[in-house]
Amino acid sequence: MTGTVEHDLRLPLSEADVRALRVGDIVYVSGEIHSTAGIPTHVRMLECLERGEALPFDLRNGALFHLGSYNIEDANGDLQILYMNPTTSTRFNDLMPKLIPALGLRATGGKGGLDARSAQAMKEAGCVYLSFLGGGAPILTDAVKRVTGIGWRDMISHYRLVRIEVERLGPLTVAIDAHGNSVYDDTIKAMQEKRASILAELRADRERS
Amino acid sequence: MPITDAMVRQTAEDLYSWALRKVPDDTKAALARAMEKETKEAAKQTLKLQLRSAELAEQRDKFVCSDSGVPVYFVKIGSAAPLQCDFKTAIRQGYEHLVETIDPPILKHVTNPLTLERGYHGKDMPIVSYDFESGLDYVEMTCSPKALGSGRWAALELFTFPSLEEIETYILDVAIKAGAQHCPPVIMGVGIGGTFDHCASLAKKQTLRPLGTTNPEPTLAAMEERLTRAVNKLGVGPMGTGGDTTVLGVHIDYASGHGFTPVAVCFNCWINRRTRARLYGDGRIERME
Numbered sequence: 287m288t289g290t291v292e293h294d295l296r297l298p299l300s301e302a303d304v305r306a307l308r309v310g311d312i313v314y315v316s317g318e319i320h321s322t323a324g325i326p327t328h329v330r331m332l333e334c335l336e337r338g339e340a341l342p343f344d345l346r347n348g349a350l351f352h353l354g355s356y357n358i359e360d361a362n363g364d365l366q367i368l369y370m371n372p373t374t375s376t377r378f379n380d381l382m383p384k385l386i387p388a389l390g391l392r393a394t395g396g397k398g399g400l401d402a403r404s405a406q407a408m409k410e411a412g413c414v415y416l417s418f419l420g421g422g423a424p425i426l427t428d429a430v431k432r433v434t435g436i437g438w439r440d441m442i443s444h445y446r447l448v449r450i451e452v453e454r455l456g457p458l459t460v461a462i463d464a465h466g467n468s469v470y471d472d473t474i475k476a477m478q479e480k481r482a483s484i485l486a487e488l489r490a491d492r493e494r495s
Numbered sequence: 496m497p498i499t500d501a502m503v504r505q506t507a508e509d510l511y512s513w514a515l516r517k518v519p520d521d522t523k524a525a526l527a528r529a530m531e532k533e534t535k536e537a538a539k540q541t542l543k544l545q546l547r548s549a550e551l552a553e554q555r556d557k558f559v560c561s562d563s564g565v566p567v568y569f570v571k572i573g574s575a576a577p578l579q580c581d582f583k584t585a586i587r588q589g590y591e592h593l594v595e596t597i598d599p600p601i602l603k604h605v606t607n608p609l610t611l612e613r614g615y616h617g618k619d620m621p622i623v624s625y626d627f628e629s630g631l632d633y634v635e636m637t638c639s640p641k642a643l644g645s646g647r648w649a650a651l652e653l654f655t656f657p658s659l660e661e662i663e664t665y666i667l668d669v670a671i672k673a674g675a676q677h678c679p680p681v682i683m684g685v686g687i688g689g690t691f692d693h694c695a696s697l698a699k700k701q702t703l704r705p706l707g708t709t710n711p712e713p714t715l716a717a718m719e720e721r722l723t724r725a726v727n728k729l730g731v732g733p734m735g736t737g738g739d740t741t742v743l744g745v746h747i748d749y750a751s752g753h754g755f756t757p758v759a760v761c762f763n764c765w766i767n768r769r770t771r772a773r774l775y776g777d778g779r780i781e782r783m784e
Binding site: 290310312323353354355356368369370371373374376397398399417419420421422423424425427442443444457459461469470472473474476477478480481484485487488489491492495 | 536537540541544545547548549551552555557558559560561562599600601602603613643644647659660663664667671674675676677678717721722724725728729730731732734735736737764765766
């Protein structure tokens, strides 16, 4: 890929691993990740942390991704992921600024990004946001090696906290880095700046037609 | 011979299942064209990845996305179509059979908005709208499952005697608000005029119009062209990580109304779920896409 920096990351990650990443870099992730697509799951994690209760998994130096997955337990009691794919992360805008430091996350991700409050939390804690391909179920599911744990089975499939061993999950794009750079904030700012000139061009186009 | 319950049931089931596995051909072609034109290398790679995902899902007969959305159907009944069926019941039964038997199984996304409980079933599910068309001897069914990713960014505003400038500014602002979050490049459907409900329906139906088709109304054709250019200038790009391709097409319809003019805007994500079949009196079910 011309002009693009690629990284192969293996979990758990150190702060140095994460600080080395820059917005626009391409990343492949290997090791054990955690996934959920549920707001109730995020609320439950926060409540557990506030009460000092243990979570199903220790996420310190780990990755929590906003992925919806269909997970099943087959006849042998083995866990399987039938498919997984990202969900919109901005739904967790109010929760992630607290969860990133409290869980000790080094990476989070999904699609659509997180707002400036999370970008600030990531800068302080040393964490990155990785953009997944929405509608990428076949590609992303191919990276799954096995399910190593399912937390909170009382919840519906895509709300559970699932621990998954992956091999070269990706390609993922670093969309918010640990230095306060966010492709989402940049785009929002650029859109606001361009709005007047785009409207002027629309006006000129209308007058021509 | 009439069109029967069994045919409608089967079609309702198949259309949903196909919609989860196949990105429409016009959409794949539009993504490929966008990939050629993209000037940002990272955006080009994302478009390539989208096409690869579509190809793999189709080859393996698996889902493109994990979110199967909620069931939404459109039924167009030809005035000369011989009918002996209860559409409402047959479509519901087809959907119910699908959720019990589909492989792989689908996630529970049907949500009760009052309790936030999720399952496969719920009030008014599946959502079906009916239309009639003179002269046709068949029934055409379309399925367009809708999920949160692109569904939540739809918007409608009521204006009074708006200028085209006000209308186009609003459409651009809805695109700005959706930003990076609706799995771009998207298809935008726009309705102008009519009443609140009719306008929303016009916008929705425009998302089902094949890409590359020209609007028969010259004013709207020109508006579609300039708004496509305008939205792409926003720089949101594929998956919102920057690029020249944010929208594959802006499709607009209008209706006469009073001086209060609703403008509705809605989106389909890049996988552009849309399947269609025709049912004939001789028992044939023809898959259109």
